[in-house]
Amino acid sequence: MKIINAALKEMEIRTLIVGTGAAGYAAAVRLHQCGAGDIAILSENVKAGTSRNTGSDKQTYYKLSLAGSGGDSIRLMAEELFGGQCVDGDLALCEAALSARCFYYLTELGVPFPENEYGEYIGYQTDHDRRKRASSAGPYTSKLMTECLEREAGMRNIPVLDHMQMIRLLVKDEKVYGVLCLNRERKDCAEFVLIWCENVVLATGGPAGMYHDSVYPASQLGGSGIAFEAGIKGQNLTEWQFGMASLKPRWNVSGTYMQAMPRFVSTDRNGEDEREFLLEYFEDPARVQYLTFLKGYQWPFDSKKIFGGSSLIDLCVYQETILKGRRVFLDFLHNPGGRDVDFERLPGEAREYLRSAKACFGTPVERLLHMNEPAVSFYLEHGVDLRERMLEIAVCVQHNNGGLSVDSHWQTNIEGVFAVGEVCGSHGVTRPGGTALNAGQAGAVRAAEYIAFVRTRTPWEPSADARKYCMEMAGSRMRLLSLSDGESNLEEIWERATLRMSRAAGMIRNEAELEAALKETTRELRHFGTDVRIGECRQAGRLYHLLDMLIAQKVYLSAMLDYIRKGGASRGSAVYTCQDGEKPGEKMPELYRCKMDEGRLGGMVQEIWIAPKDNEDDFSREHRGKAPFLCRVSWRPVRPIPEPDYFFESQWKAFRERRQRS
Numbered sequence: 001m002k003i004i005n006a007a008l009k010e011m012e013i014r015t016l017i018v019g020t021g022a023a024g025y026a027a028a029v030r031l032h033q034c035g036a037g038d039i040a041i042l043s044e045n046v047k048a049g050t051s052r053n054t055g056s057d058k059q060t061y062y063k064l065s066l067a068g069s070g071g072d073s074i075r076l077m078a079e080e081l082f083g084g085q086c087v088d089g090d091l092a093l094c095e096a097a098l099s100a101r102c103f104y105y106l107t108e109l110g111v112p113f114p115e116n117e118y119g120e121y122i123g124y125q126t127d128h129d130r131r132k133r134a135s136s137a138g139p140y141t142s143k144l145m146t147e148c149l150e151r152e153a154g155m156r157n158i159p160v161l162d163h164m165q166m167i168r169l170l171v172k173d174e175k176v177y178g179v180l181c182l183n184r185e186r187k188d189c190a191e192f193v194l195i196w197c198e199n200v201v202l203a204t205g206g207p208a209g210m211y212h213d214s215v216y217p218a219s220q221l222g223g224s225g226i227a228f229e230a231g232i233k234g235q236n237l238t239e240w241q242f243g244m245a246s247l248k249p250r251w252n253v254s255g256t257y258m259q260a261m262p263r264f265v266s267t268d269r270n271g272e273d274e275r276e277f278l279l280e281y282f283e284d285p286a287r288v289q290y291l292t293f294l295k296g297y298q299w300p301f302d303s304k305k306i307f308g309g310s311s312l313i314d315l316c317v318y319q320e321t322i323l324k325g326r327r328v329f330l331d332f333l334h335n336p337g338g339r340d341v342d343f344e345r346l347p348g349e350a351r352e353y354l355r356s357a358k359a360c361f362g363t364p365v366e367r368l369l370h371m372n373e374p375a376v377s378f379y380l381e382h383g384v385d386l387r388e389r390m391l392e393i394a395v396c397v398q399h400n401n402g403g404l405s406v407d408s409h410w411q412t413n414i415e416g417v418f419a420v421g422e423v424c425g426s427h428g429v430t431r432p433g434g435t436a437l438n439a440g441q442a443g444a445v446r447a448a449e450y451i452a453f454v455r456t457r458t459p460w461e462p463s464a465d466a467r468k469y470c471m472e473m474a475g476s477r478m479r480l481l482s483l484s485d486g487e488s489n490l491e492e493i494w495e496r497a498t499l500r501m502s503r504a505a506g507m508i509r510n511e512a513e514l515e516a517a518l519k520e521t522t523r524e525l526r527h528f529g530t531d532v533r534i535g536e537c538r539q540a541g542r543l544y545h546l547l548d549m550l551i552a553q554k555v556y557l558s559a560m561l562d563y564i565r566k567g568g569a570s571r572g573s574a575v576y577t578c579q580d581g582e583k584p585g586e587k588m589p590e591l592y593r594c595k596m597d598e599g600r601l602g603g604m605v606q607e608i609w610i611a612p613k614d615n616e617d618d619f620s621r622e623h624r625g626k627a628p629f630l631c632r633v634s635w636r637p638v639r640p641i642p643e644p645d646y647f648f649e650s651q652w653k654a655f656r657e658r659r660q661r662s
Helices: 022-033 074-082 089-098 101-107 143-154 223-230 285-296 311-325 348-356 362-373 374-383 435-455 464-481 491-505 510-526 537-565 648-661
Strands: 007-011 015-018 039-042 060-062 134-135 162-170 176-185 192-196 199-202 240-246 263-267 327-330 391-400 417-419 575-582 602-609 630-636
Touching: 015 022, 022 039, 022 143, 022 223, 022 435, 060 101, 060 143, 060 435, 074 089, 089 101, 089 435, 101 435, 143 435, 162 223, 162 464, 162 537, 176 199, 176 464, 176 537, 192 464, 199 435, 223 537, 223 602, 240 311, 263 311, 285 311, 285 348, 311 327, 311 391, 362 374, 417 435, 464 537, 491 510, 491 537, 510 537, 537 602, 537 630
Parallel strands: 007 192, 015 039, 015 199, 199 417
Antiparallel strands: 060 134, 162 176, 176 192, 240 391, 263 327, 327 391, 602 630
């Protein structure tokens, strides 16, 4: 087979937003609000991505409290975000300060967050939350946000370049000059488009394609590898969230799915040999019921909650599926232990919640229908009737708390490149549920205002030298399609790589497996141009995604290994096992021996990057045994929460001066 490249097309757009999720559309709309012209949105597939295709029982949006008499303030919210460890204080303050503004804007656009009869936006308590700041528009909160922002972008006539896949950021001397794209609409040949731009807002989401066991929608792949290749720093890449999720469809089983207290059932691979395996670890059914209830708002796996806490359930599920090779199901037809729930025996927290919800009766599915009927309807819409059959689940990767490192304007270390949404690493070790949706909206405002009021003040034109250098970079990436003839092996390599990542870099980690995974990933990158084959042009996009994913895997694995060697231990959603550690319980296997980090590194941020001099950018040939690039790592103290001057006249004067300069 001979792959023929179409002529390279070129265009100029001053500010390009990459991604059509809630954060990407928000950045575009906010830029337009600020008066920035010459903007466009780039999307591989407008209907793809996490924002539009994921959710949970009642998908949470975390915001400042806007109802009732409970005390709250921007400072308190910032301090609680900052308290999640490894969080930069300026980002926490920005996310808290913009919380109400962004939330109210979404309501004005039509997102149906519930309010009481007096106009107060009521809230509830989510995981790692103490003040009932959470709100929800139902299972599809992020989808509704995306659709409302998309409609607003359309009304503002912001152009969307659909079916364009970003395959390289064109950077010279730590400054962005353009983006190389593959036109996915062309199936007969590989057509490339080079977009010259001064500003790039990355809203590509988390690198979801890296893991095999994932609750991310299959359409979410990310673009973090491309960012790392361009020299952008990552921070806190060790910090992911893992939690129990259904496999078909991919959906978080958090909130009322757990508060309804379903039964956990294990079977062999053929669906036989059914047993209620949690009773093998907890002899008292009431204990099982209570821990299951707690998983509702302690849903992400938390290493602090494995010693007698609700995260023991995640370990038991992991034990059944990964170590024993069995299948695990949630059974909403029968109560745990096969008997009626004695609600009076439940601890006060669970008893009072179920009493308030008037759900102290019946079977799990009856309680779920009573408390949250849309949660049942969701599965029914996807061909699963919880009133008739069990739901298969596993512990899956759900969200990356780390990501690209940014300043208080959400700009990365590469001039002109901004990161908003999950691709941005503004979260630390733990975070209240729903903060990701708020962070994406707040980051969009910060990036848009900085671009509009600071970066678009002067004429922009790439120099001849920059154009020449970037054209050479583009040519190198385009040549990658000149591969050996033969049967495609893309999916085989992809499957092997994602299984490796889930095994070594999931919620259970140890140094030996991480080292082995890094070695294998490096070998695949080293020989990428000779070992990877595609059989037809329509596979070109998948080829570039594979390269992006392998680069991201190498950087993330390197970060995890460095964390261990720095003396890091179990924290957040990851257990780092060690022989001299403590077991979470008597009936747990030796594999789970671990030590807790106890916050020793909580005041530090790990940053990792690929230095330009260490980056071999031509993946279209073998590298004569040399690794394609080397990762550099440094640690720095977290940036503290700022202490601004709150005297009104001083800030009013400073505000006017900032706007006048624009």
